[in-house]
Amino acid sequence: MKFIQRLGYYLSGFTIGLIMLFFFLNGKKTSCDWGLDARVMKNIRLKDRHVTDEALTFFQNQQIDTSNISIILKKGDVNFKQSDVQAEPCKIYQVEGKVEQQKLGLIFENCDSTAILKRAFILN
Numbered sequence: 001m002k003f004i005q006r007l008g009y010y011l012s013g014f015t016i017g018l019i020m021l022f023f024f025l026n027g028k029k030t031s032c033d034w035g036l037d038a039r040v041m042k043n044i045r046l047k048d049r050h051v052t053d054e055a056l057t058f059f060q061n062q063q064i065d066t067s068n069i070s071i072i073l074k075k076g077d078v079n080f081k082q083s084d085v086q087a088e089p090c091k092i093y094q095v096e097g098k099v100e101q102q103k104l105g106l107i108f109e110n111c112d113s114t115a116i117l118k119r120a121f122i123l124n
Contacts, residue, residue, distance in 0.1 A: 036078075036080075037077060037078050037080075040078050040093055040110070041073055041074075041076070041078065041095070043110065043115075044073055044093070044095070044108055044110055044115045045070075045073045045074070047110070047111075047113060047114055047115040048113065048114045048115070049069070049114070049115050049116075049117065050114055050115070050116045050117070051066065051069075051116075051117045052116065052117060052118050052119070054118070054119055055106075055117045055118065055119055055120045058119070058120045058121065059120060062102075062122070064099070064100065064102070064104075068099040068100070068104070069106065069117065071097070071099055072095060072096075072097030072099060072104060072106060073095065073097075075097055075098075076095050076096055076097025076098075076106075077095070077096055077097070078093050078094070078095055078096075079094045079095070079096050079105075080093075082094040089111065089112075090109045090110055090111040090112075090116075091109075091110045092107065092108070092109055092110070092118075093107075093108045093110055094106070094107055094108075095107075095108060096123060102122055103122065103123040103124075104120060104121070104122060104123065105120070105121045105122070105123045106119075106120050107119040107120075
């Protein structure tokens with residue numbers, strides 16, 4: 001069997017498999033959070049979130065709605081250089097995202113059952 005024939009069989013089987021996956025997973029709430037960044041964000045999103053008074057004061061002073069925290073947790077990125085992933089008992093992550101033409105930074109303390117927003121600030 002020539003290489004072109006084997007490649008054709010492989011690609012046809014691969015295509016059928018993709019179509020079947022698309023058919024079975026269509027409409028289901030499945031996600032492919034395989035990257036480290038995506039796993040951390042999903043982990044924080046799924047936990048009970050608490051906001052400190054310092055962070056609430058920042059949002060009030062800047063006139064930013066606190067619902068933007070959820071938007072940043074869906075579309076933002078984790079800055080691992082500024083995060084402390086070795087901290088005990090709770091890891092500390094800096095999440096950055098853009099909301100309302102402002103780039104915001106959020107410092108989360110990610111514990112076992114809760115995620116605490118410790119501080120929020122505007123990035124340059």
